[in-house]
Amino acid sequence: MKLSKSILVIALAAASGSALANADLIFTNGDIVTVTGEADRAQAVAIKNSKIIAVGSNADVLKEQGSNTEVRDLGGKTMTPGFIDSHGHFSQYLPLINSPFVYPSPLGNSDSLPAIQTMIAEYLAQPGLDKDRLHFAFGYDNTELVEQRHPTRWELDDISGDFALCLVHISGHLAVCNSKGLDVIGYNKDTPAPAGGVIHKTKEGELTGLIEESATYAMFPHLNISPQELVVNLAKVQDMFMSYGVTTAQEGLAMAHTMRSMKQMADNNLLKIDLLSYAKWTDFEGIINDMPALGKYHNNFKFAGMKITGDGSPQGKTAYLSTPYFEVPHSHAYHYHGYPVLNQEEMNHFVDIAFKHNAQLISHANGDAAADQLINAVEKANKKYGERDHRTTIIHGQTARLDQIQRMVEANMMASFFPAHTYFWGDYHKKSVLGPWRASNISPMGWANEYGLKFTIHMDAPVVYPDQMRNMWTAVNRITRSGETLGEWHKISPYQALEAVTIHAAYQNFEDAEKGTVEVGKRADLVILEANPLDVDPMVIKDIKVLETIKDGNTVFTL
The missing domain is CATH 3.20.20.140 (Metal-dependent hydrolases)
Structure with missing residues (x-):
């Protein structure tokens, strides 16, 4: 394995500081992509008190080993900096994580309206489900459905019984609610569309159940859960x-x-x-x-x-x-x-x-x-x-x-x-x-x-x-x-x-x-992968499995 000169220098500098001796944890024999330069690689990394204290060759980094240091052999597996989600909606999952996700293939198998209806019906059939709450399903995609259209409130009424329900589009910018769901969020055929939003109606003026953009904001207060559920x-x-x-x-x-x-x-x-x-x-x-x-x-x-x-x-x-x-x-x-x-x-x-x-x-x-x-x-x-x-x-x-x-x-x-x-x-x-x-x-x-x-x-x-x-x-x-x-x-x-x-x-x-690189002084946020995404056929990058996630030097996930 070719180690970059800059990484070797960093490792040697780290090893010279007595205050950095006796690492808590050392990983060896890895294919470590430091993200400090496209060709930069290392074999080993040492961690102490949630921080990276040495990066480089096995021999250099093992100088940080003390009597209580845990040493783990990566066996040639790839390590990179921890991944950073640069845009997402973490908290939206909190009320939805137990709800049905009706994604089409390949994320799910809800590729038709009957498939969506079946999944939601099975969810609503669970014993003890609260009928006083607005329920949600997430992820339908009209562009991938066999029917090539949005569901209607009547199709949701057919399978939802006494439950109020809103089915959220995969984009998060549209939704379809059943009749009870529309009642709960306060929409009827006389409700004016809010600025920046649309409430869809039939030619006869009846609500279809489909709402767009700011019209969906009326659902948000109902995305709440108890402290225990949280x-x-x-x-x-x-x-x-x-x-x-x-x-x-x-x-x-x-x-x-x-x-x-x-x-x-x-x-x-x-x-x-x-x-x-x-x-x-x-x-x-x-x-x-x-x-x-x-x-x-x-x-x-x-x-x-x-x-x-x-x-x-x-x-x-x-x-x-x-x-x-x-x-x-x-x-x-x-x-x-x-x-x-x-x-x-x-x-x-x-x-x-x-x-x-x-x-x-x-x-x-x-x-x-x-x-x-x-x-x-x-x-x-x-x-x-x-x-x-x-x-x-x-x-x-x-x-x-x-x-x-x-x-x-x-x-x-x-x-x-x-x-x-x-x-x-x-x-x-x-x-x-x-x-x-x-x-x-x-x-x-x-x-x-x-x-x-x-x-x-x-x-x-x-x-x-x-x-x-x-x-x-x-x-x-x-x-x-x-x-x-x-x-x-x-x-x-x-x-x-x-x-x-x-x-x-x-x-x-x-x-x-x-954060963001494997360097001395950075937080020990790391990921271990089964293969190196820089070395494989680009078409198989999506298939590489995350084997372990390390946050501040502590393992928080293992496959």
Whole structure:
């Protein structure tokens, strides 16, 4: 194994400090990808008091061995820095983890409306299920159903009996509720659609059950669970994230009550991994005094900043585009191009609040028109407050144009792309949503590389599971379900993909000084893999198993 010169120097420097002697734990005989350079590898790593104290060859690192040091032989297995979920919704799993997930293949097997009905009916048939609660199922995808449409409230009524139910779209931006569910959230045929949302009706004015964007917000107060359930479900959710090698997770849109619940988890030392939470734009100032200091950890919980949602989803055809959809949804005019959640004045206002508090801002913008709104507001705030290192991050940036990439660089912004769209919805984007050219440029990582825009990649869990190996695989291959390559020029290398879920994600979180690489002084957040994603055929990256996840030097998951 070839060891990089820089790694050997680090190891020798570490070994010379007597205060660093007698490691708690040493891993040897590994294929350690340090993410300090594409060719950099090490054989061994030593850990003491949750920190990495030596990295390098077996011989050098074993100098840190003391009488009480545990030495573990990796047997040639690959070790990398712990994975960092650069955008997701950790807390959304807390009330949903015991609910049915009606994903289509390959995430599940709900590929038809009868399959969805059967799964939900089996869930509702459980003895003792609370009939006074609004129940949820998550993950249906109309674009992958045999019927090629959304379910209706009447189809849910057929299998839900006395239960109130809402079935949430895989994008998280739409939902279908049964009749009782609509009653619970307060919708009837006379309810006006909220700004930035749609309540769908038949030609006769009857509710179909389908609701979009801000109209779904009425469900959110019902996504609550008891303190006892919270503790049990938190353990399940953390176990799931850790099984994917995630050592730092994100809650990318938290309302006030969610923020307080997460702080309570931290107060009770229930978090095994780090969790960054971004408050919903409308709730940010109302809770800032109730939270830990901005950007500081409290028992593994960090109040990280503000989140703005600027538009919807491309697969739901609610993203705000500058030009019309390739195939306009039924009942919309030929020039329909989605719609924003906020107008430009409102966007300016909330971006200004984030900058005023020197809070990091992350903002959802799938459509390029929504991206324009965000970039305009950031440029305005930069002029007002001066150039500061906010690391403002555009979330998804699916249809960001080349000129917008250049503007983001000039505004000192970042992007967190969602390249899994190329697999899960790439064919649909090409044929129906965006057309061939725009679809080939979704998640434009090639342009980002060309113009020096630092970026991360994410899975937007629970849109899809927080599976970082599949995340990397989609970014490297950009393969659609039909096997077509979508945007060859936007592929990235396996090493760049690994950077995007480690050191670049740490940078996005202002944590690159302590996470993201295997280096002396960094926290011992590590993952052991069954194979090296940099050495295998890129098409099998998604199949690499996480064997062990290590957080601050302690094993928190083993396969």
